[in-house]
Structure formats: structure tokens, C-alpha cells
Amino acid sequence: MNRLDGKVALISGAARGIGGETALRMAEAGARVVVxxxxxxxGQATVAAIRKAGGQAEYVHLDVTKEADWTAAIELATGRFGKLDVLVNNAGVFIGKSIEEISLEEWDRLVAVNMTGVFLGTRMAVPALREAARGAEHGSAIVNLASIAGLVGSQLDPLYSMTKGGVTLFTKSAALEFGRKGYRIRVNSIHPGVIETDMGEQTFAARARRAGHNDTAPLRQGVAESVPWGRLGVALDIAKGIVFLASDDAGYMNGAGLVVDGGFTAA
Ligand SMILES: NC(=O)c1ccc[n+]([C@@H]2O[C@H](COP(=O)([O-])OP(=O)(O)OC[C@H]3O[C@@H](n4cnc5c(N)ncnc54)[C@H](O)[C@@H]3O)[C@@H](O)[C@H]2O)c1
Structure with a gap:
């Protein structure tokens, strides 16, 4: 189940957090990984951890907002490992300010990383993903990191929510376009709840700021208690979902969104 034997994956934002954990799990499942x-x-440390565990990985400096960086990353995957089967558009940023607080520069950064990054990665990877899909029974796969904030509104960061809502529908539109063109590239999104990573910490800091103090402990506790499953998520919870969507086990999933939030948005 969920094996990625023989697959080559490129993951953006894979130095730490959800992307880092995904790189480790994909390598564990048999993929060769570009971080x-x-x-x-x-990022180099993630690669070293994969190699130490017996996997194969390479690091590339990738700013997802830069076309030339994507070219280099995809060339590394195809040059070093021979092809590209899986793209995970994971890099993302969170600002944690209200509509009235956020500056235009901060908004531009959100859009550049969370939306332009996903669009560019997708467009630049299409030729290699199409090529790999020709020889694969279940085609190639793109997994986009959206969020529960891309499904329901966010009081904490409405602009982040706007970018993740964009990723949610871009995922469906890309699945439709590639399907119509016969590319055999499945495109799906994953929607994490509140996950304990650096970004998760930023969300608690934003909650504390809004409450007029800087003590994140009670807020963290409050959020954990409001999750029906009774705890915050960890990177591994999401990495497992990403590995599934990238694998042939999800071979008939396309244009879909996988919610992994402990039931946070079930109500
Ligand atoms: N943590 C959460 O609660 C949560 C919830 C829902 C969705 N997500 C999404 O999951 C993804 C990963 O989040 P995380 O929690 O691991 O965050 P994180 O901040 O721990 O890690 C994000 C990674 O992206 C990298 N990054 C940022 N800008 C980049 C750029 N321009 N180019 C390349 N890399 C860049 C960072 O250096 C970092 O390594 C993001 O898209 C995020 O929006 C996170």
C-alpha cells in the first residue's frame, strides 16, 4: 500500500515542517526525492537524513516565485534521477494579519509564494510529468498544499485564506485542463487543519496578538481541545495523506481535496 517504488518526486518547501516530513516519508516509501x-x-539536513536512512535524495535551492529556479529543480530531477513522476507544491507562507492590518507588500508576498509558486511549479513541471505518465499505468501526480482555510473562511488571516481558496480551485481546474488534453497527470489538493510546525506556531502567535498578549500556551491548548479528535495535527499526519495522493493507490483520485484536520471543519 502507498508504495512509491520507482517514482521520482520534487517537493517545494521541503527543508522543514510538512514538506520535510513528506520528503522523508516519500523516500521511505521508495521514491527518489528532490528537496x-x-x-x-x-534542506541539506533533510537530504542527509534521507540518505542516512538508505534513501536517495538531492537538494536544490528553489524559490518557488522564480521561473529559473523551477527550471533548475526539474532539470536536477530528470538529470539525476531520469524523470519526474510527482510534484508536491508545498511551499507556503502565512502572515496572520487582518484585512485592515496587512500591508500591500505582505499581500504581494502571500500571492507570490502561495499562488504564483503553485502556478509556476505546475506549468514548469508539466512536460516532465507528461513524459513520465506515458510509461506509468496510473500516470503522474501533482499534490497541492491548500488548507482548511481554502475551504472555509479564516478570521485569523483572511488573505491567506484567499490564496488557499485559489489553490483549491486551481487544483480542480488543472485536473480538468490536463484531463481534456489527455496528459494523464492527476491533480489533487490536501487540506491540513492546525498542524504543529513553524507555521502552526505562527498561527498561535497571531491568535495571541489578537487577544492582546504573547502567551501562546493557552491558545494552543484551546485549539487542541476544539479539534474533535482532541489534539493538534503533526506533520506526519499530513505527509501520510500526501504520500497516498501521490501513489498509485490514489490512481482514480483527480481534482479532489483530501481534508486532514481531525474533524475541525466537520461541524
Ligand atoms: N502548519 C499548518 O497549520 C498548515 C495548515 C494548513 C496548510 N498548511 C500549508 O502546508 C504547507 C507547509 O506548511 P508548514 O506548516 O510545513 O510551514 P513551514 O513554515 O514549517 O514550512 C514552509 C516551508 O516553505 C518554505 N518556503 C517559504 N517560502 C518559500 C519560497 N518562496 N520558495 C521555496 N520555499 C519556500 C520555507 O522555507 C519552509 O521550509 C504550506 O503551504 C502551508 O500553507 C499548513
Missing amino acids: GDLLDEA
């Missing part, structure tokens, strides 16, 4: 990020040292 892309802005954080070179942490």
Missing part, C-alpha cells in the same frame, strides 16, 4: 527550499542548510 527544494530557500533554507539551504535545513
Whole structure:
């Protein structure tokens, strides 16, 4: 189940957090992995951890807002590992400010990373993904990191929510376009709830700021208690979902969104 034997995957924002955990799990499942990020040292550490566990991985400096960086990352995957079967558009940023607080520069950064990054990665990877799909029974796969904030509104960061809503529908539109063109590239999104990563920490800091203090502990506790499953999510919870969507086990999933939030948005 969920094996990625023989697959080659490129993951953006894979130096830490959900992307880092996904890189480790994909390698564990048999994939050869290209780790892309802005954080070179942490990205190299992810690669070292994969190699130490007996897997194959390469690091590439990848700013998802830069076309030339995508070209280099995809060339590394196809040059070093021979092809590209899976793209995970994971890199993302969170600002945590209200509509009235956020600056235009901050909004531009949100759009650049969370939306332009996903669009560019998808467009640039299409030729290699199409090529790999020709020889694969279940085709190639793209997994986009949306959020529960791309399904329901977010009081904490309405603009982040706008970008993730865009990723949710871009996923469906890309699945339709590639289907119509016969590319055999499945495109799905995953929608994490509140996950304990650096970004998760930023969400607690934003909640604390809004409450007029900087003590995140009670807020973290409050959010954990409001999750029907009774705890916050961890990167591994999401990585498992991403590995599934990338694998042939999800071979008939296309244009779909997988919600992994412990029931947070079930009500
Ligand atoms: N943590 C959560 O609660 C949560 C919830 C829902 C969705 N998500 C989404 O999951 C994804 C991963 O989030 P995370 O929690 O691991 O966050 P994180 O902040 O821990 O990691 C994000 C990674 O993306 C990288 N990154 C940022 N800008 C980049 C750029 N321009 N180019 C390349 N890499 C860049 C960072 O360096 C970092 O390594 C994001 O898209 C995020 O929006 C997270």
C-alpha cells in the first residue's frame, strides 16, 4: 500500500515542517526525492537524513516565485534521477494579519509564494510529468498544499485564506485542463487543519496578538481541545495523506481535496 517504488518526486518547501516530513516519508516509501527550499542548510539536513536512512535524495535551492529556479529543480530531477513522476507544491507562507492590518507588500508576498509558486511549479513541471505518465499505468501526480482555510473562511488571516481558496480551485481546474488534453497527470489538493510546525506556531502567535498578549500556551491548548479528535495535527499526519495522493493507490483520485484536520471543519 502507498508504495512509491520507482517514482521520482520534487517537493517545494521541503527543508522543514510538512514538506520535510513528506520528503522523508516519500523516500521511505521508495521514491527518489528532490528537496527544494530557500533554507539551504535545513534542506541539506533533510537530504542527509534521507540518505542516512538508505534513501536517495538531492537538494536544490528553489524559490518557488522564480521561473529559473523551477527550471533548475526539474532539470536536477530528470538529470539525476531520469524523470519526474510527482510534484508536491508545498511551499507556503502565512502572515496572520487582518484585512485592515496587512500591508500591500505582505499581500504581494502571500500571492507570490502561495499562488504564483503553485502556478509556476505546475506549468514548469508539466512536460516532465507528461513524459513520465506515458510509461506509468496510473500516470503522474501533482499534490497541492491548500488548507482548511481554502475551504472555509479564516478570521485569523483572511488573505491567506484567499490564496488557499485559489489553490483549491486551481487544483480542480488543472485536473480538468490536463484531463481534456489527455496528459494523464492527476491533480489533487490536501487540506491540513492546525498542524504543529513553524507555521502552526505562527498561527498561535497571531491568535495571541489578537487577544492582546504573547502567551501562546493557552491558545494552543484551546485549539487542541476544539479539534474533535482532541489534539493538534503533526506533520506526519499530513505527509501520510500526501504520500497516498501521490501513489498509485490514489490512481482514480483527480481534482479532489483530501481534508486532514481531525474533524475541525466537520461541524
Ligand atoms: N502548519 C499548518 O497549520 C498548515 C495548515 C494548513 C496548510 N498548511 C500549508 O502546508 C504547507 C507547509 O506548511 P508548514 O506548516 O510545513 O510551514 P513551514 O513554515 O514549517 O514550512 C514552509 C516551508 O516553505 C518554505 N518556503 C517559504 N517560502 C518559500 C519560497 N518562496 N520558495 C521555496 N520555499 C519556500 C520555507 O522555507 C519552509 O521550509 C504550506 O503551504 C502551508 O500553507 C499548513
